Amino acid sequence: MESSMTRAGLLARMAQQRADWESLLADIGPARMETPGVTDNWTFKDVVAHMTAWQQRGVARLQAARRGEAPSPAPWMHLxxxxxxxxxxxxxxxxxxxxxxxxxxxxxxxxAQLEAAVGELSDEELTEPARFPWLGDASLGEMLLGNSIDHFYDDHLPPLRAWLDQQ
Incomplete structure (x- = not known):
């Protein structure tokens, strides 16, 4: 069992992500959050909304898993x-x-909802591959790492920092 995938490991990574996020918010400051060009024509506010929407999907999945149910379809499934x-x-x-x-x-x-949802799950629920059929062979922890934590650090933080350095 990978330590970053356990409840304690995920909660520690999430706390670090929250601290890094708050640091980034402070560095950018409210005056620049609606300036276009952060990512193509998006503002920083647009990036925040994007990340939040995907994290809301993660919350729904974690809460459904806790209830022993498949998650409701994402709000964009009608596209x-x-x-x-x-x-x-x-x-x-x-x-x-x-x-x-x-x-x-x-x-x-x-x-906060993500952290609370992770806190309600056992290590087994978070780490066992294929425990939830709607995740295929993945575990809840893998889903959370890929769609929330790693997505922030790999896909968003570097370009946001680069944009900020150019300001």
Missing amino acids: PELNDDTINAWIYEQNRDRPLDAVLNDSRTVM
């Missing part, structure tokens, strides 16, 4: 074409006109 680009465009459209404070509040709320 005619399901791929990362169309899903991310849909998330952008749903959030682009929302106030910055609301988007930031949702981000902090969903991070």
Whole structure:
């Protein structure tokens, strides 16, 4: 059992991610959060909304697993074409006109929900591959690492830091 996949390991990584996130928020500051060009034409607020939407999906999956159920379909399942680009465009459209404070509040709320959901699961529920048929051969911990924690560190933090360095 990989230590970062246990409940304690995941909670420690999530706490570190939250601290790194809050540090990034402080470094960017509210005045730059709605400046286009962070990622293509997206603002930092748009990136926050994007990450929050995917984390909300993770919360739904963790909570469903705790109940012993399959998760409800993601809110974008109605799209005619399901791929990362169309899903991310849909998330952008749903959030682009929302106030910055609301988007930031949702981000902090969903991070707390993720931590709470992980805290309610056992190591076995988090680490056992194929325990939940709707995850295929993956474990809940792998899903969480890939879709939330590693996604932030691998896909978002480096370009956000690079953008910030250019400001």
